[in-house]
Amino acid sequence: MAEEQEESLFEAPPLAEQERMVEAVLFASAEPVRVADLNARMPHGADAEAALTLLQKRYDGRGVRVVKVGDAWAIRTAPDLGFLMKKETVETRKLSRAAIETLAIIAYHQPVTRAEIEEIRGVSVSRGTIDQLLEMDWIRLGRRRMTPGRPVTFVVTQGFLDHFGLENARDLPGLKELRAAGLLENRPRPGQLSETETGDEDEDQSDMFEDS
CATH class of the missing domain: 1.10.10.10 (Winged helix-like DNA-binding domain superfamily/Winged helix DNA-binding domain)
Structure with a gap:
């Protein structure tokens, strides 16, 4: 018993x-x-x-x-x-087109290095763009690549998935949908001025990726 x-x-x-x-x-x-x-x-x-x-x-x-x-x-x-x-929204923070494109590239190509982001966009990525996305907790540092220089990679966070109601990155819309929404259009070609030189960081902001 x-x-x-x-x-x-x-x-x-x-x-x-x-x-x-x-x-x-x-x-x-x-x-x-x-x-x-x-x-x-x-x-x-x-x-x-x-x-x-x-x-x-x-x-x-x-x-x-x-x-x-x-x-x-x-x-x-x-x-x-x-x-x-x-x-209930207290503050709205809009992302520049440069930040939106950088975020989209990370989401669709993760894990991706800064050099790979720049190669895809065709322009250099300013430190401010990466810092903003890190501060918003929408991207984080991933594993370092086992290549010369051991460059760090970037991946999207659980916070990013939560904000957009996604279970995982595979639920993201297709690239054609992003282009149709204007998120991947009019990208400068290689050899053109960088974000900092063109002022791309501060112009052409979009409400689609606003952080509330």
């Missing part, structure tokens, strides 16, 4: 209770939470992934959804209700 009672102490709570636990953690977290982190917080034997599946179904069609962001999960406003949140 004592042995049976001891084993019950390590019994996982009912799945419905696990679902409530996952809901509480996601609701209180400002950042997406990985399954491994959820399991680490929950009682021994709990299955966060199974609880997430139930929670996702329960929120289907509601005002908020349980969504996957990269390899993590979060509770986010339903896309069709995003317009209701516009009044």
